[in-house]
Every structure is written in C-alpha cells, then in structure tokens.
Amino acid sequence: MPKRKTDFDLPTLDDLFSTQEERDEAKLDKIRDIPLELIDDFPDHPFHVRDDEDMQQLVDSIKTRGVLTPAVLREKEDGRYELVSGHRRKRACELAGLSTLRSEIKDLSRDEAIIYMVESNFQRSSILPSEKAFSYKMRLEAIKRQAGRPKAENGVPVGHDSLVGKSREIIAAQSTDSNTQIQRYIRLTHLIPELLDLVDEGSIKMRPAVELSYLDYDYQKDVLEEIEVTQSTPSHAQTIRMRKMQDEGTLSTMAIREIMSEEKPNQKERIILRGEKVRKLIPKAVPIEQTEDYIYKAIEHYNKFLSKKRSERDSR
Template sequence: MAQKLSLNLPSADDLFSSQEEREDAQREKVVDLPISEIDDFPDHPYPVEMDEEMQNTVESVKAYGVHTPALVRPKEDGRYEMVSGHRRKMASTLAGLDTMPCIVRQMSHDEATIIMVDSNLQREKIPPSSKAKAYKMKLEAMKRQGQRTDLTSTPLEQKLDRKYSVEIVGEKSGDSREQVRRYIRLTELIPEILKMVDTGKIAMRPAVELSYLPAEQQKSLLDTMEAEDCTPSHAQSIKLRQFSQEGRLDENVVLSIMQEEKPNQKEQFKIPREKISRFFAPGTPTQKIEDTIIKALELWKQRERNRDTR
C-alpha cells in the first residue's frame, strides 16, 4: 500500500507576500474600531460609574480624544471583547464618538482574564466586592492554566518562582497572601451583606467570619441587623460562625448574640489627668494611677460602711 507523501507547502498568503509583510501582519497595531462592535468583558468585576472622575474623562476625550488605546481580543462572531479600557469606552460613548483606538490581541479567555484583573488593580478606589471578584476570577484562570491554587491547604499549594499562587494574584496591588484569601472569602457573602462591606458598615475581619455562614443564616442575620439597627463586631462574628459550625445557630441565637453589649458601647468614666496629677509623682504609669484610685475608693467605701454600723 502506497504511503501518502506529506508536503509542508507554504500557504497562498506566504507565496504571494513578502517577509516584511508577513512580519508586519504579526505586529500589534493600533486601529480605530467601532464602539458598537466592542462587547464588555463577561462578568467584569470593576464597576464603571458616572462619577466626577468619569465626567472629567469625558471632557478630556471631547477635547483631545483617547490617548491610550484600549486592549481588545477578537471574538469568533467577528466582534471584539474589551479586556482593558471599559472606562475609556464609556467616556468615548458619552463624548459622542463612534470609534476608539484599540490594540487587537489574540489571547485566550484565561489570558485575557489575568490581564483584565491586573490592569485595574492600580486604581485608587476599588470596592472590596470588586477586588474580591477580580481576585477570584484571576485565581480560577490561573488554575485552569495548570497552576495549583488550593486555598484551603497552604502546604499543598504549588510554588511558582518561590511564590504561592495567591501571592502572585495580589502582588499587583501589594496585597499579602492572607489578604487575598480574605478578599476571596467575601465572594461567599450574600449581596446585601457584601454591599454593607463596600459602604463601610461592616469591616473586613467580621465580614470574613460571616462569609462562613450558609446563605440562609446570612439572611437571618441580615433581618436581625435591620430590625435591631446594628452590625456585628469581630467578636460577635466569630461567635456566630462558631455556633453555625456547631449546628446551633438559629434566629433566637442570632438575636441573642447581636443584642450583646459591645466593648465600645460600654459607658466609660474619664477623669482629666490634670485634676489628679498632683497626687502622683511625674511619670507614674497610667495603670498604676488607675489601680491606686480603685484602691482608694475601696478604702473610702469600707470607711463609709464602718461609719454606718456605729
């Protein structure tokens, strides 16, 4: 049986184009693309808001155009997907432009995800919810590219260039490995509680503890927070998580924990130091002053008690 002869023949394009033309075709160019043909990145984690900064950007685009080209990748349907430049796209649209300068780059979805996340991490104001979603998207993209990203068992994480994958995720913004873990935990919060983290009503540390509660228990907690007009402290959040893990967290327990007095809610009595400084030698430690006052009050109370029994 005759074997087929396989010939690596050049394509028609290679036959009828020069080396310079072929090299030029491989180079990335800045081209003006119709804005209507550019789709936003799927599940883009960074909100594009109509704030004062955006208004300034719109005015700049109207006056000078878009200076920095956006980065897009071609889609199979002939359209383009925005990788970096969502704010410039909105500004261009609001400025009345039909096209914007873009660099078209061939890349996979995972490669685009990593670039999209990194290109936005240097922004000054990023809501915790956006950073949480972005970190998770990047970590998952790295995992699909074959990098071990086990978040629950640190010793098993594969080291890349002597760095853990979660360190690589956060290094663009300067966040530590543990901080990246905390941000990713926020993605387990229900939207209503996550929004409270964005607005500063709930701090990061208690929010991370609350992220371990199942969604139904988070909803129960949300109802209690709204009814009692309060938010959990870090200590209360730890207690809520412990009761949940023990299978003992219900509506009554949630209410009981949330009604506990927080340390910063306890009434404190303060005496101006200048009023008592004459009773103590200069440089006397505050704790010693406090102990001496308590002891003096106990002696006074004992004397009053003895006087009443005479």
C-alpha cells in the same frame, strides 16, 4: 533548574528578528477605531463603572483630546470584540457621543485576558473590597488553569490545598496584599450581595465579613435583617460566635437575634421595635413611612393619659 517562562511571557520570532521601529509599526497596525456596537464587555467584569465626577472629567478630556491610551480588545470567533481593558473609556466615549473606541487588538487566550484585565484595573487609585474579591478569585482560577491542573483540584476551596496556596503566592508576589489578605478577599465572594455592599460602604470590616462569609445563605439573611432592625453591625467577636455555633449545629435565627441585640462597648443604647410585634397594633391605613410618627404620637398620647390618671389619683 531555572523556572520556564509561560507562553504568555515568551517573545515571538518577530520580536527576536525585528527592529524596535518595525515592532512599533506593527503595534500601530493593531491600533484601530472600533465601532462601539461591535464591542462586548468582559464577562463577569468585577470592576464597577460609575457615572460620577471622575467619569465626567474623562468625558470632557475625550471630547477635547480624544482617547489618549487605547483600550485593549481581543477578537472573538464571531468577528466581534471583547473589551479586556478600558471599560471606563468605552463608557466615556458613549457619554461623549462618539461611535468608535480607539483600541489595540491583542491576541490573548481567555485566561491571559483575565490576568491582563485584572492587572490593568489594579492600577486604579481606589478599588472596592468587592472588586478586589472577585478579581482575585478570577485571577486565581486563571492561574490554576494555566498551570494545567486537573479540574478536581480546581474545585478545592480556597485555603485548603497547597496548590491553591502556591497560586495565591504568585498573586501576592505581584500585589500589595499578602497571601493571607488575598485569601480573605476571596472569602468575601461567598457573602450575599447586601452584606457585601455593607463591606464596600465600610459598615462591616474585613474580619467580621470573612467570618460571616462562612454562614449559610439563610443565616446571612438573618444577620442582614438584624442589622436593619438594630441599626448596628456585628463585631468580630460576635461573628466568630455565630460561625462556631453553626459548626456545632446550634445556630438559629433566634440565636442570631440574641447575639445581635447585645450592646457592644462602642454602641449607644438603642430602643428596638420589631416590626412583627408593632405593625399589628398600627391601623392598616397608616403607611409604612408614617409608622415612626404614628408611634411617637401614640406614646405622647399615652403619657398624657398616664399624667391625667396620676392627677386624678393625687386629688383624691
């Protein structure tokens, strides 16, 4: 028996019994200039809007030619509008000094709007891991709700339920990422923000990041502190050990410190000075930003002292 389309895919009666010209006119009727003050951003929008060089180019384009592709809005019950697609265009209009945004008003449910928002933003040429992570999670939850599954099933962790797996397969069939890779991205949503930032920067790779996502919040904070101290990130093998130790109940702050202090094959030898041991030896009047210079001068002075001692010993 062929699979039934969702209501989101079914054509309306107007579509079936109207000409293309009539449909085009109807669409134009839904395109209006909406005041920016009436437009609310999409709740928990996972894609960043940056005031970078690309944004400035978009601002210049809008100043010259206007908004060529209308944003997509859905009307809210209070008469305001929710921005589904076009967050960069809205920001560019603000920077360009415009008061309205050329928009198409679509009749979308909450879950249809989530799916539309994610799909439209995935057309971007560059997407950060964190953006993929939260957008995949939002879309997965929307698809599960559309399927009418009980709330108890919706709460099952990713990767531990066949229904969740089927929802990921639906997403994978429509994206360049595999089912497994989508599962990895969604795991990134369990990282503390500081570690997720390092993933976006490329400092932490995907697989180590996934392993770290299974650590408790406090242990993730310990890992972050060690990254700052050692100026190096954990390898995949090290994160696997941390996760295994947590599962066995043997992970601790000291264990994380010992693992992170190990020298990795591609890591140059580093000298590590821990703040709690060094700071008490430095006068309180020395600002934190001058600590390194103070330590260097102290070591230099100590070397001169040792050299003088050796000279006195040799002269006897």
